[in-house]
Amino acid sequence: MRATSWAVAAAIVSGAVTAQANPFFIGRYGGLREGPTDTGPFSLYWNPAGLAVPGGRIGLHVQGLMRHATYDRPAGANDVPPEFERVNAGKATASSGGVVPAITGGYGFEIADDYVLGVGAGFFIARAGVVAWDEDLAAPEEHPGAVDGPQRWAAINTSLLILSPTVGVGFAHRPTGLSVGLAPVFNVVSLSTVRARNPDRSERLFDQGGTLAEGRILLDGGEDFGVTLTAGMRWQPDDDLAFAFSWVGGREYDVRGTGYVTFGVAPETTADARIPLQVPHTFRLGADVAATDWLVVRPLAEYSNWSVMDRQVVTNVDNGEALIIIERDFQDTLAAKVRFDFVLNDRWVLQLGGGYETGATPPQTHEPGLAEGDSWHAAAGFTVDLTEQLKLTASYWWHQFHEVEVTDSIQEPSVNGTYTDRRQYLTVDLEVSL
Numbered sequence: 001m002r003a004t005s006w007a008v009a010a011a012i013v014s015g016a017v018t019a020q021a022n023p024f025f026i027g028r029y030g031g032l033r034e035g036p037t038d039t040g041p042f043s044l045y046w047n048p049a050g051l052a053v054p055g056g057r058i059g060l061h062v063q064g065l066m067r068h069a070t071y072d073r074p075a076g077a078n079d080v081p082p083e084f085e086r087v088n089a090g091k092a093t094a095s096s097g098g099v100v101p102a103i104t105g106g107y108g109f110e111i112a113d114d115y116v117l118g119v120g121a122g123f124f125i126a127r128a129g130v131v132a133w134d135e136d137l138a139a140p141e142e143h144p145g146a147v148d149g150p151q152r153w154a155a156i157n158t159s160l161l162i163l164s165p166t167v168g169v170g171f172a173h174r175p176t177g178l179s180v181g182l183a184p185v186f187n188v189v190s191l192s193t194v195r196a197r198n199p200d201r202s203e204r205l206f207d208q209g210g211t212l213a214e215g216r217i218l219l220d221g222g223e224d225f226g227v228t229l230t231a232g233m234r235w236q237p238d239d240d241l242a243f244a245f246s247w248v249g250g251r252e253y254d255v256r257g258t259g260y261v262t263f264g265v266a267p268e269t270t271a272d273a274r275i276p277l278q279v280p281h282t283f284r285l286g287a288d289v290a291a292t293d294w295l296v297v298r299p300l301a302e303y304s305n306w307s308v309m310d311r312q313v314v315t316n317v318d319n320g321e322a323l324i325i326i327e328r329d330f331q332d333t334l335a336a337k338v339r340f341d342f343v344l345n346d347r348w349v350l351q352l353g354g355g356y357e358t359g360a361t362p363p364q365t366h367e368p369g370l371a372e373g374d375s376w377h378a379a380a381g382f383t384v385d386l387t388e389q390l391k392l393t394a395s396y397w398w399h400q401f402h403e404v405e406v407t408d409s410i411q412e413p414s415v416n417g418t419y420t421d422r423r424q425y426l427t428v429d430l431e432v433s434l
Contacts, residue, residue, distance in 0.1 A: 026100055027126035029061050031395035031427040032339050032351040032381045035286040035300045036232055036244035041104045041431055044120040044168045046284070047232035047246035048181030051118030051170030054108045056434030059122075061102040064426040068095045070419070071368040073150040077407065077416035080203075087139060087146035088203055092368065094133045100125050106168075107434070118170040118181075127162040127279070131155060131369065143205055145196055145214040152196040153203050153413045155369035156216075162279075163188040168230070177236040185228045191255045191277060193314075193369075194218040195324060199263055203413040207264065215263035217323050219273050219314050222257030228279075240290035250281040250308065259316065259323055272317040275324075278309040280332075298339040306330040306360035312370075326369070327410050330360040349383040351395065363406045367415045375401040381427075389433045397425040 028034060029042035036047040041059025043050025075082070075089035104122025111117055133155065139146035148156045168183030197217045198204060207213045232246030259273030286300040307330055314324035337355030344350055359373035366373070381395025401421040409416045 025127055026063065026065065026129070027124065028063055028395075028397070028425060028427050029102055029104075029124070030059075030429055031393050032353045032379055033383065033393055033429075035298065035337075035339070036246040036284045037234065037242050037286045037288045037298065039234075040429075041106060041120070042102075042122075042429070043170075043181075044104045044106060044122045044166055044183060045102075045124055045126070045230070047234060047244055048120070048168035048183040048230060049170050049172075049179040049232045049234040049244065049246075051106050051120045051168055051181055052108055052116045052172030052179045053118060054110050054116055056105070056107040058105040058432040058434065059103065060430045060432075061104075062428045063100045063102075064097065065100070066097040066424045067422070069093070069368075069421040071151050071415075071417055072419075073415065073417040078203075078409075078414050084205060087143040087205065088150055090136075090150045092133050092136075092149040092151040094131065094368075096130075096132065098130075100128065104166075108170075114174050116170075116172040116174065116179075118172070119168070120170075120183075121167045122165070124164045124166060125162070126164060127160065129158075129160050131158040133157075133368065143214075144212075145205070145216075148196065151368040151415070154195065154367040154411065154415050156194045156196065158193040158369060159191070160277075161190045166230070177238075177242075178233070179235075180233045181231065183230040185230060185249075187226050187228060187251070187253075189222075189224045189226070189253050189255060189277065191222040191275065192218070192220050192257065193324075197263070197324065201325070201412040212264045215261070215266075217262075217314070218260040219275060219324075220258050220260060222255035222273070222275060224253040224255045224277070226251045226253055232284075242288040244284075244286050246284045248282040248284075250279050250305070252308070253277040253279070256317070259314065261323060271323075273314055273323060274317055275312055275314045277312070280304045280306050280308050294343045296341040296343070298341065300335075300337040300339070300355075302333075302335040302337075302357075304333045304360075307332050309360070325412070326367070327365045328370075329362055329365045331358075331362060333358045333360050347385045351379075351381045351383065353377075353379040353381075353395075359401070363404060364408045364410045366404055366406050366409070366419060367411050368419070371419070373402050373404040373419070373421075375399060375421075391431040391433075393427075393429040393431070395425075395427050397423075397427070399423040399425065 039050040106120030108118040170181035172179035228249040234244040236242040309330040335357040361371040379397040
């Protein structure tokens with residue numbers, strides 16, 4: 001089975017990021033300054049209403065990621081016969097890291113005394129990842145597929161990349177402190193995935209005649225393009241208080257690529273293939289409250305309608321045959337976060353943050369692929385004015401997912417077992433005032 005070309009492309013753009021999020025969400029632009037109240041250059045992503053600020057700005061963002069995940073597949077919970085425990089049960093691990101860049105810029109024009117018109121453009125990678133589970137190099141040679149690990153019936157390698165060039169406009173009415181904004185987002189999607197598969201969707205290794213049965217199905221180079229919108233409003237009645245709301249539009253992508261199918265020792269066949277990729281609408285609500293001269297409290301809330309993702313089926317376009325069926329049955333997610341800005345002096349601001357997020361994946365459809373449980377995070381960072389024109393923001397995040405134990409898997413083959421996941425992020429942002 002040949003390597004996926006889009007896995008290589010994703011590695012070049014996103015630094016071989018390994019993730020397992022909703023799905024593969026990595027957007028943390030501006031670090032702990034994130035959110036719909038942001039008026040920095042990355043307001044183009046969070047809330048284009050924040051573009052309506054006089055003057056010009058350029059923002060550069062770099063994010064480093066590290067992740068460690070495990071999946072322990074017990075034999076008894078998945079009806080694995082004793083003679084196949086060594087190859088169809090046990091613990092799989094995934095550990096790696098990467099670097100993700102982004103850039104944005106904008107300019108705000110003062111119109112008379114009461115209005116500001118802001119425009120902006122940027123390039124984001126808010127959803128991306130390359131999931132590559134560690135190989136079991138000690139696997140028995142008589143079972144060649146076992147080198148890919150006990151999770152191979154759900155995921156061997158998966159790569160997802162959504163490139164999002166964006167333009168936007170914001171408009172502010174100074175007397176009321178009200179601003180609104182709109183940003184079209186031009187999403188270029190690529191997706192590749194490979195899994196172990198048998199025609200009967202079982203995990204048997206040999207057929208009745210003793211011939212190798214385990215095969216592989218690869219969706220390679222899947223692509224689609226779609227335009228979504230980001231819109232928002234911001235209200236700042238005075239210098240000590242601001243409220244904001246933003247909406248990021250969702251979309252279902254029809255990702256089409258080439259399917260490579262091998263069952264046992266049969267020759268490899270190819271077919272035009274397609275898979276739906278549903279990305280939800282996301283709503284964000286935030287506030288900035290200056291509690292004292294030295295403390296700003298910023299609560300945030302977020303909702304995403306992940307219930308739009310019911311199941312994913314890789315389909316042969318020519319005959320409608322289902323090559324891979326993945327049950328999702330996702331549920332909507334909620335997140336509650338809080339940020340604290342401690343103003344140390346005219347140049348330095350210390351930032352702390354934390355939050356809790358519900359996961360989209362219920363236990364019965366959890367699997368070592370596109371899945372995520374409930375999680376919490378804690379973060380610390382700072383912002384410093386290096387010069388009058390140059391501002392640096394940096395932050396470190398620890399993101400811990402609850403351990404998930406699955407006992408009623410409806411995937412075929414079943415993926416009962418225990419899942420763990422933790423991630424770390426380091427974000428660095430430079431803002432240049434023009």
